[in-house]
Each structure stands twice: as C-alpha cells, then as structure tokens.
Amino acid sequence: MGKKNNIRNFCIIAHIDHGKSTLADRLMECTGQVSERDMEAQLLDSMDIERERGITIKLAPVRMFYKADDGEEYELNLIDTPGHVDFTYEVSRSLAACEGAILIVDATQGVEAQTLSNVYLALENDLEILPVINKIDLASARPEEAKKEIEEVIGLDASYAPLVSAKEGINIREVLEDVIKYFPAPQGDDDAPLKALIFDSYYDNYKGVILFVRIKDGTVKPGDRIKTFRSDKEYDVVEVGAFNPRLLPKEILVSGEVGYIAASIKSIQDVAVGDTVTGVLRPAAEPLPGYKKVQSVVFCGIYPLDGSKFNDLKDALLKLQLNDASLLFEPDSSVALGFGFRCGFLGLLHMEIIQERLEREFGLEIITTAPSVSYKVVKTDGEELFVDNPSHLPPVSEIEHIEEPIVKADIYSPPDYLGQIMDLCREKRGVFLQMTYLDKSRVRLEYRLPLNEIIFDFFDSIKSRTRGYASFDYELCGYEKSKLVKMDILLNGEICDALSMIVHEDSAYPRGRTLCENLKDAIPRQLFEIPVQAAIGGKIIARETVKAMRKDVLAKCYGGDITRKKKLLEKQKEGKKRMRQIGNVEVPSEVFMQILKTNKD
Amino acid sequence: MAGIYVHIPFCKAKCRYCDFASFPEKLYLAESYMACVYREMAMRKEELKGYNFDTLYIGGGTPSVVDENYIAMLVAAAKKNFSLSPSAEITIEINPGTVSAGKIDLYSKCGINRFSVGLQTAIDSQLAEIGRIHTLNQFVTCAKLLKGKNFSVDVMIGLKGQTPDDVIKTIEVAAAFGASHISMYALSPEDGTPIYTDYLNGELPDADEVADMYAAGYKKLEELGFHRYEVSNFAKKGKESRHNLNYWKRGEYIGFGVSASSHIGNVRFTNTFGLDEYFKCLLSGNLAVVDRETVDKDGQEEEFIMLALRTSAGIDREEYTRLFGKDFISEYKDAINKMNGYIEVTPRRIKIKDEYLFVQNTIIIEFLRNRL
Numbered sequence: 025m026g027k028k029n030n031i032r033n034f035c036i037i038a039h040i041d042h043g044k045s046t047l048a049d050r051l052m053e054c055t056g057q058v059s060e061r062d063m064e065a066q067l068l069d070s071m072d073i074e075r076e077r078g079i080t081i082k083l084a085p086v087r088m089f090y091k092a093d094d095g096e097e098y099e100l101n102l103i104d105t106p107g108h109v110d111f112t113y114e115v116s117r118s119l120a121a122c123e124g125a126i127l128i129v130d131a132t133q134g135v136e137a138q139t140l141s142n143v144y145l146a147l148e149n150d151l152e153i154l155p156v157i158n159k160i161d162l163a164s165a166r167p168e169e170a171k172k173e174i175e176e177v178i179g180l181d182a183s184y185a186p187l188v189s190a191k192e193g194i195n196i197r198e199v200l201e202d203v204i205k206y207f208p209a210p211q212g213d214d215d216a217p218l219k220a221l222i223f224d225s226y227y228d229n230y231k232g233v234i235l236f237v238r239i240k241d242g243t244v245k246p247g248d249r250i251k252t253f254r255s256d257k258e259y260d261v262v263e264v265g266a267f268n269p270r271l272l273p274k275e276i277l278v279s280g281e282v283g284y285i286a287a288s289i290k291s292i293q294d295v296a297v298g299d300t301v302t303g304v305l306r307p308a309a310e311p312l313p314g315y316k317k318v319q320s321v322v323f324c325g326i327y328p329l330d331g332s333k334f335n336d337l338k339d340a341l342l343k344l345q346l347n348d349a350s351l352l353f354e355p356d357s358s359v360a361l362g363f364g365f366r367c368g369f370l371g372l373l374h375m376e377i378i379q380e381r382l383e384r385e386f387g388l389e390i391i392t393t394a395p396s397v398s399y400k401v402v403k404t405d406g407e408e409l410f411v412d413n414p415s416h417l418p419p420v421s422e423i424e425h426i427e428e429p430i431v432k433a434d435i436y437s438p439p440d441y442l443g444q445i446m447d448l449c450r451e452k453r454g455v456f457l458q459m460t461y462l463d464k465s466r467v468r469l470e471y472r473l474p475l476n477e478i479i480f481d482f483f484d485s486i487k488s489r490t491r492g493y494a495s496f497d498y499e500l501c502g503y504e505k506s507k508l509v510k511m512d513i514l515l516n517g518e519i520c521d522a523l524s525m526i527v528h529e530d531s532a533y534p535r536g537r538t539l540c541e542n543l544k545d546a547i548p549r550q551l552f553e554i555p556v557q558a559a560i561g562g563k564i565i566a567r568e569t570v571k572a573m574r575k576d577v578l579a580k581c582y583g584g585d586i587t588r589k590k591k592l593l594e595k596q597k598e599g600k601k602r603m604r605q606i607g608n609v610e611v612p613s614e615v616f617m618q619i620l621k622t623n624k625d
Numbered sequence: 626m627a628g629i630y631v632h633i634p635f636c637k638a639k640c641r642y643c644d645f646a647s648f649p650e651k652l653y654l655a656e657s658y659m660a661c662v663y664r665e666m667a668m669r670k671e672e673l674k675g676y677n678f679d680t681l682y683i684g685g686g687t688p689s690v691v692d693e694n695y696i697a698m699l700v701a702a703a704k705k706n707f708s709l710s711p712s713a714e715i716t717i718e719i720n721p722g723t724v725s726a727g728k729i730d731l732y733s734k735c736g737i738n739r740f741s742v743g744l745q746t747a748i749d750s751q752l753a754e755i756g757r758i759h760t761l762n763q764f765v766t767c768a769k770l771l772k773g774k775n776f777s778v779d780v781m782i783g784l785k786g787q788t789p790d791d792v793i794k795t796i797e798v799a800a801a802f803g804a805s806h807i808s809m810y811a812l813s814p815e816d817g818t819p820i821y822t823d824y825l826n827g828e829l830p831d832a833d834e835v836a837d838m839y840a841a842g843y844k845k846l847e848e849l850g851f852h853r854y855e856v857s858n859f860a861k862k863g864k865e866s867r868h869n870l871n872y873w874k875r876g877e878y879i880g881f882g883v884s885a886s887s888h889i890g891n892v893r894f895t896n897t898f899g900l901d902e903y904f905k906c907l908l909s910g911n912l913a914v915v916d917r918e919t920v921d922k923d924g925q926e927e928e929f930i931m932l933a934l935r936t937s938a939g940i941d942r943e944e945y946t947r948l949f950g951k952d953f954i955s956e957y958k959d960a961i962n963k964m965n966g967y968i969e970v971t972p973r974r975i976k977i978k979d980e981y982l983f984v985q986n987t988i989i990i991e992f993l994r995n996r997l
Binding site for chain 2: 550571573575576578582585587593594596597600
C-alpha cells in the first residue's frame with residue numbers, strides 16, 4: 025500500500041498556444057522517458073492534425089519515473105488535455121482520472137477565457153491546481169503581472185508558481201518537485217472489488233479495443249474476467265500495461281494507477297468512454313460517476329465523394345466514435361449528394377477536426393454540408409419537433425413558430441476593442457447583458473447570442489477585429505422564439521437541397537446575396553450560362569449568373585507535346601470526377617462549403 | 626505520310642514566354658551541334674529505310690540564327706540519309722531579326738520551300754514587352770525578301786496590353802505582305818518563364834479578353850480568305866501545313882536534336898532537353914532518347930480523338946472504323962448525347978461546332994476514357 029504514496033496522476037490545462045504540449049515533452053525528457061535524440065517535437069500530439077495546428081485534441085497518457093530530491097522514486101502519470109472550447113468534454117474525461125492539474129499561464133498573455141473554464145472544471149473535480157508561468161524567456165514576459173492576474177481573476181495563490189520556459193527547458197525540475205509536493209497521492213483499496221474508469225479507448229487491429237483506464241479500487245491482471253456496467257458482455261483480460269507513451273505491458277494494474285486493458289473486445293459499440301470496468305467474480309456494487317452526457321451543438325451532413333464509399337465512411341465514423349463519444353451520426357440522404365450521414369458535433373472546430381481525420385486517417389474523400397444548429401419547431405397541431413437539417417423542415421403552412429438555441433457568451437478583450445466587439449455582436453443579433461472590468465487591461469463582455477449566428481464565422485471575426493487579442497467562450501442557455509425562414513438555392517432553376525439553410529428573416533436578403541456571389545465565383549464556368557438564385561418559399565431574393573465558358577483550349581499541340589497534352593486532358597477529366605451533377609450543372613465539392621462564408625471574399 | 630523534325634536550340638535572346646529548349650548563350654556551339662545532328666541522322670538511317678518522308682520541318686529555337694550553310698548541309702543530310710519525296714514540304718522557322726537576302730536565297734536554293742515567320746504582334750511596344758528581338762519594320766523587310774514565296778506568320782494573342790484591334794492589325798499586316806498561312810495561338814504562361822510572374826500578378830488579359838481577341842482574329846482571317854483548319858491554324862486554300870496536319874492525324878515522324886520528339890510505330894519518344902547531355906550521347910556514339918512510351922490500342926484511340934477534334938474537319942467516321950474496328954456513334958453514344966448542341970454529327974464526320982472550337986477541352990474530355 026505504501027507504494028501508492030509514490031504515484032501522482034495529473035494533467036495539464038492551458039489555453040491554446042500557451043505551451044502545454046511543449047511542457048509535457050520537457051517533463052518526459054527530464055524524467056528520461058524519451059531520449060532527446062528520439063524526440064520529435066511535441067511527442068504527445070501524435071495525430072498529424074494536432075501537430076500541424078499546434079493543438080491537442082486526443083488525450084495521450086504517458087507514465088514517467090522521477091527520482092525526487094527526497095531520494096524517493098515516483099511514478100508520474102500525465103494525461104494531456106485538449107485546450108479548445110469545443111473539447112471541454114474531453115477535458116472533463118481526463119480530469120476525472122487525476123488528482124492534480126498543472127495550470128499553464130503564458131507570461132506574455134496572462135489568463136485567458138478558456139483557462140478559466142478549464143480551471144473551474146478542475147475545481148469541480150476536486151483537483152489540486154499548480155499554476156506554472158510559462159514563456160519567461162520571451163522579452164515581453166511579465167511573470168509578476170501574470171501571477172497577480174491568477175490571484176485576482178482565478179483566486180488561486182500563485183506566489184509559489186514556478187517560472188519556466190518549456191521551450192528553453194528552464195526550471196522544469198522545479199515543476200516535477202512541485203507536482204510531488206502539492207498533488208495528493210491517489211487513494212484506493214487494492215483489496216476492494218475492481219472499479220476502473222474508462223477515460224479513453226481506441227481500436228487496434230491486432231488487440232481489439234484498447235481501454236484507457238484509471239483504477240480506482242481493486243486490481244486487474246491478464247486472465248481476469250471483466251465486464252462493464254452498461255453492457256452484459258464479459259471479456260478475458262489479455263494484457264494490461266502502462267503508457268510509455270506507447271503501450272508497455274505490465275503484470276498487474278493496481279488501484280491508483282493509470283494504464284490500459286486489452287481484452288479482445290471486438291465490437292467498438294460495447295464499451296463506452298465514461299463507463300466503469302469491474303470484475304465478473306467479485307463485481308463492485310455500483311459504477312463510478314462517469315461523465316456528463318454530451319449534447320451535439322453543431323450538425324452537418326457528411327457524404328462520400330464517391331457514392332460507393334458509403335460503407336467505408338460508416339466504418340470510419342464508428343472507429344472515430346470509439347474514442348470520441350461526443351461524435352454522433354445517423355444515416356441521411358440528399359438529392360444532390362446521395363447517401364451519407366447527418367453528424368452532430370460539440371462545435372465548429374470539433375466538426376473540422378472530424379472532417380480532417382476522416383480525410384487523413386481514413387483516406388476518405390468527403391463532402392460536407394453547411395453546419396446547422398438544432399431548431400425547435402412547433403407545428404400548428406401543437407406537435408413539437410427538433411430539426412437540424414433544413415431540408416427536413418415541415419411545409420411553412422404547418423409551422424406555428426420556430427425556436428432557436430441561444431447561448432450566453434463571455435468575451436474577454438482589452439478595452440480598446442470594445443466598439444468592434446459590440447458592433448459584431450449587434451450584427452449577430454446579440455443582446456448585451458453586462459460588462460465587467462477585470463483590471464485596467466481586460467474587460468469581460470457578456471452577451472446573449474443566437475447559436476446559429478456564431479457557428480459560421482463568429483470566432484474568426486472576433487479574432488480579426490481585435491487582432492487576436494479577444495477570446496471567447498459560450499454555454500447554451502435554452503431556446504427562444506424567432507422569425508426564421510428556410511432559404512433555398514437554385515442552380516439553373518433546380519433546388520440544390522444540400523445548399524438550403526435556415527436563416528433569420530432579417531438576414532435572409534444579405535445572406536442570400538452574399539451566398540449567390542460566392543457561389544458564382546466557386547462554380548466553374550461551363551459551356552452554358554448558369555443562373556444562381558436564392559429563394560424563400562417561391563420568391564427569388566437574389567440572383568447571380570455564372571457566365572458561359574469562352575476559352576478552354578491547349579496551346580500549340582505539336583509533335584512531342586502530345587503525350588504531355590494528353591495527360592493534361594486526362595487530368596482535367598479526373599477533376600470532373602470530383603464534381604457533383606445537379607441538374608445539368610457540374611458542381612465541385614468545395615462549393616458546398618461556400619455557404620459557410622458570410623462575407624464576400 | 627511521315628515527317629522529319631529537326632530542332633535548332635539556339636536564339637539571339639530568349640523570349641519572355643519561351644519554355645522551349647533554347648540556349649542563347651551557347652550559340653558558339655552551333656557548329657558542333659549541327660555535326661551531332663548529322664551524325665544522329667546517319668544513326669537512324671538503317672532503322673528508317675522503309676519510310677517515305679514527305680515533310681521536313683526545321684524548328685527551334687531560331688534556326689535562322691545559325692550560319693545558313695549549316696542549314697543547307699542539314700537539308701542535304703536529310704536527303705542523303707532518308708527517302709525524302711521530291712515534292713516534300715520543307716519548312717524553316719525564321720526570326721525577322723536574323724535574316725538577310727543571302728540567307729533566304731541559300732535556303733531556297735537548298736530546297737526549303739516554306740517559311741514560318743515569327744511576327745507574334747505588329748505592335749512594337751508589345752514585341753519589346755515579350756522580349757522579341759525584332760520590330761515591325763524588320764518584319765516588313767523580311768516579308769519583302771519572302772515576296773512570291775510560300776510563307777506563314779505566327780501571331781500571338783493574350784499579350785499584356787493587347788486588344789482585339791491589335792490582333793486585327795497584326796493579321797492585316799501579315800496578309801498584306803503575302804502570307805499564305807497564319808497561326809494564331811494564345812499565350813500560355815508556363816511556370817518558370819519570366820512571363821509567368823506577369824500571369825501571377827494578374828497583368829495578362831483574362832480568358833474572356835483572350836476569347837474576344839480570338840473571335841476578332843478569327844473573323845478577320847475568314848474575311849481575308851484564310852480558312853481555319855485547326856483551332857490555331859488558318860490557311861489560304863491548299864496552303865495548309867502538311868507537317869502539322871500529320872501530327873493531328875497521328876502520323877509518324879522522326880525528330881532530331883535536343884528535345885525533339887518522335888512517333889514511330891506507335892512508340893512515342895523524346896530526346897533529352899539538355900544540350901550537354903545531347904553532346905555527351907552523340908559524341909560517344911549513342912542516341913539521346915530519354916522518354917519512351919508505347920501507345921496501346923486505347924491510347925491510340927484516345928490520341929486519335931483528341932487530335933482529330935482539334936481540327937475543323939473533326940473525326941472521319943470511316944477512318945475511325947478502319948483503325949479501331951468499331952462504329953464511333955455506338956461506341957460514344959453517351960458522350961455524343963451529352964455534348965449534343967456542341968458537336969455536329971454528319972454521316973461522314975463528327976466535329977466540334979465552329980463556335981465551340983475554342984472551348985474544345987471541355988468537349989474533348991467527354992470522349993476520353995478515364996485511364997488515370
């Protein structure tokens with residue numbers, strides 16, 4: 025039992041770009057987990073997308089051994105966390121597996137909105153918090169102000185916070201010492217019935233589903249028979265182990281430890297993240313609390329570019345859902361796009377990440393439709409239904425009214441940009457709630473905003489209007505009655521269902537006009553002229569024209585050029601394969617994303 | 626029908642749009658180069674014994690930049706090594722800035738009977754802009770030297786600052802001085818050429834403006850009695866380029882010199898683009914072929930269609946059946962239906978309608994199999 029005193033389970037929370045992954049890498053390096061030579065920058069961000077965007081989406085646990093100044097050797101389990109507002113759910117998953125959280129604050133930027141929401145999450149989970157001031161090597165670093173901000177805004181004592189530079193490797197040992205000093209050792213009873221929280225999982229082609237668990241009570245070893253609370257299925261444990269960060273088999277996992285279980289679990293639907301694993305012989309009486317059920321906020325259609333790849337898309341979505349329970353989907357079909365799926369996401373970034381993962385990790389070519397929110401439609405006969413797909417909206421005559429989801433948004437910004445932010449919120453039908461000066465350089469603005477106004481380009485707009493200084497967070501706060509209409513887009517006189525959208529009556533005209541203009545530029549010229557129209561009901565509200573093509577010819581086609589020219593033509597033909605036929609109009613898949621833009625490029 | 630092409634990779638200066646194999650700074654190597662070409666011809670002699678050639682085309686680069694005696698020797702070498710018909714069409718490309726009465730005289734004496742003059746535009750500021758070494762006046766002098774001879778003039782459209790009126794003027798000048806053939810082709814900004822920067826900066830006319838220039842030029846050419854026989858080629862009756870027609874009919878041809886391409890017995894092959902490499906091969910007694918591709922039956926059919934649809938005559942249905950043993954109409958039913966309105970189907974031919982020849986790619990690709 026004494027051994028547990030030498031275990032620390034912790035995570036790192038931080039705003040995007042504040043250096044979370046870099047610090048994680050330094051900790052691993054400092055404990056000799058990875059030799060410097062082997063290190064690719066930012067080891068835990070193992071997905072290409074994560075490394076490219078410099079953000080962490082998936083949790084990647086790792087175990088480190090550290091010989092502390094007190095002479096003892098400690099086992100440190102680090103569970104990395106995503107930083108974006110869309111991934112709050114994933115953050116809460118990893119928090120539940122830890123006793124402590126390192127809070128990274130950028131010495132040049134101070135406390136950000138997301139830092140706050142994650143700190144509150146950690147506090148809700150009864151985690152001990154260790155503030156760390158990062159990027160002290162930068163000339164613009166103001167560590168004392170950052171500390172003061174932590175104390176004023178968050179209310180944490182920051183006097184003992186280590187001042188580090190993860191990039192330059194300054195004061196990393198101090199962080200490790202503080203982890204041991206301030207974070208409590210895990211508690212648990214090895215002799216009690218097994219209770220292990222599944223905080224993540226993924227599918228391995230050889231071993232089946234790999235469960236990432238935190239053992240709360242009991243032990244688990246190969247040969248044990250286990251089950252989960254939500255399913256009746258039983259499994260024989262084949263392998264258990266720790267994260268190296270790659271899988272490293274061990275003889276046994278005991279309470280307090282973080283590790284993985286492989287039990288030849290074939291079906292990815294049978295084990296849900298948040299569920300509790302227990303023993304078959306001596307089951308625990310009740311499961312661990314698990315996680316709060318997620319709710320999709322943004323929806324879109326995802327279709328295979330090649331209609332015959334429907335099943336591949338389905339398999340890919342199932343595999344992604346295995347370790348991302350927040351991804352929801354169901355089969356759907358469209359006149360323009362054929363068979364595909366209607367998918368639900370936590371937010372726009374989540375949606376983009378899933379789209380990219382489908383393309384990169386599964387090699388799928390997909391078409392996505394415009395994002396939508398879930399509207400509450402009250403029909404004249406009193407029936408209520410939720411509609412997230414504009415083409416499923418009942419006929420106008422059957423609609424009594426429509427309600428739309430509303431969020432409460434917190435926007436943090438230097439006071440210089442208040443005017444711009446307020447203008448933007450007004451354009452987006454926002455209702456001002458209140459304004460608080462946090463200190464002389466930071467203001468918090470609270471607004472009520474319709475969700476469908478912020479899922480398009482709100483985040484980008486706010487960043488560009490404040491030169492990146494403002495940050496923004498939101499939470500859903502119910503539905504409100506609103507004047508919403510369905511706007512259709514007609515190409516050469518035919519409705520393209522994949523481009524239909526639900527918009528507020530007041531913004532229908534400008535939206536219709538902008539969309540037609542953008543579509544006009546995005547649809548390549550063809551042999552004939554194509555009218556592009558926006559319509560509400562039967563009424564045309566905007567029109568543009570894609571002019572007929574007038575020049576499409578290869579330059580001099582003599583002698584040896586023929587092989588090369590033939591390839592050029594074949595390539596042109598190949599490009600056409602990527603287009604969808606709507607009536608007699610050929611439409612490139614990118615066109616379906618034009619609807620996202622609310623401004624003229 | 627078969628043709629011979631010889632590439633002369635030298636110029637006085639490189640034009641800003643040029644991405645052909647041409648080495649202005651290596652002009653001093655012309656004599657050695659020509660010796661290598663004669664040698665290359667000799668090496669191909671045996672292999673091409675059974676061929677009767679009826680065109681010889683000396684292109685470049687600027688063939689008229691090298692000593693005219695080398696050109697005369699080149700024609701002689703072609704005649705010595707191959708069976709070149711007495712009525713063969715023998716063409717040389719000339720730059721108005723590099724000719725003299727003596728040159729033209731020797732060219733004619735050695736058997737050259739067709740000249741292709743690179744005018745490009747009759748507007749001096751535009752000539753300077755694209756890096757041509759000559760002026761309109763020099764073209765006039767050159768055309769006077771060619772009086773009474775069979776010559777063609779190259780005209781470019783889509784140049785920076787060019788208008789449809791400029792194109793018309795250029796065509797009128799060429800016609801007035803007696804051209805029997807005019808090639809009018811659109812500038813194609815290739816990556817790596819200086820003009821590509823202009824293209825990226827949006828300084829070149831857009832597709833619509835180029836289409837306007839083409840339409841204006843086309844109209845003027847028809848008025849002046851030049852009929853269009855291929856999208857970029859216009860000729861007085863009987864003055865079509867036999868050498869180029871052979872390309873569009875998938876005929877056979879042999880190429881000599883740097884970057885020259887050949888098509889012999891359904892094999893397409895190309896010589897190296899490097900001058901040093903070419904010398905190295907030839908001086909050590911080897912050919913300088915770098916790319917070789919055997920065109921299979923589907924590929925032959927694809928080439929046949931894409932080349933024939935470039936021409937005003939279009940596809941000869943009987944010839945298609947003779948070559949591929951199928952009926953074109955039943956073979957391409959879907960594409961024909963889809964392109965109905967843009968093509969003309971007659972009992973003997975399938976052709977792109979006159980008004981759509983300048984947007985032919987979109988139409989041609991409907992007739993290609995997807996082989997990628």
